[in-house]
Amino acid sequence: MSLENPLPHPSQLAVLQLLWERGPLTVKEVHEALTANSEEPIIYTTVLKTMQVMLEKGMVERQSSLGRKHIYAAILSQESTQDKLLDSFLQRFGGSAKSLVMRALGNLTTTKEDIDELKNLIQTIENNQKTEE
Template sequence: MGVLSNLKPTESELEILQILWEKGDCTVRDVHEILGKNKDAGYTTTLKLMQIMHEKGLVTRDTSSKTHIYKALINQQKTEQQLVTKMIDNVFNGSAARLVMQALGNHTASKEEIDSIKKYLDELGNK
């Protein structure tokens, strides 16, 4: 199952990866400030998490300057695919349809998102 099967990022590590995927290279302070908008986490906690992520091979760290710069080492799309596949297998007994119905039933999707999903399903049907 690729890199992720060995690494298994925790929920907190995934939050940091999301920031690195969206913002690109970041310092611990950059990540900490973004995390702080949604949850109360101490700077040292963020630093420790990112050091552990570096040891696990989830991120790389540029130490050439005084302020270390972190970058995600794992690919967002592949990570998302592997996590969804694992969830479908473990939670939905292998049924992608049940996952989709549960997701759409619990969240209000915008008209644009629904249209995008319909287009995607049409493309899948034409393969």
């Protein structure tokens, strides 16, 4: 098992998202969920191999066995993984969070609720900066 917290590849991230949303799952349950959300066929043995690699890299743990069924759970937290992915992505944008956010807001439909949440976040950041001064 690896001690570093590796960045998951897209297929590994899809598995992690299922484990974060639903909790511990068998390979069969992950395969069924991925297949239900995909237009392309997903081969069971590919999901199995992906999860075995994730186990070796320390991304998931195998909790227990029910006969031949192994139950897997995420070791990586959703928040820390999102932070690492965001940091990596920001580096690709020259380290500018503003550029990334402006691009995202310009390309997506933003609801009033989203804008209100962003305003609240900005206000919180500004308040924290004032208290640090």
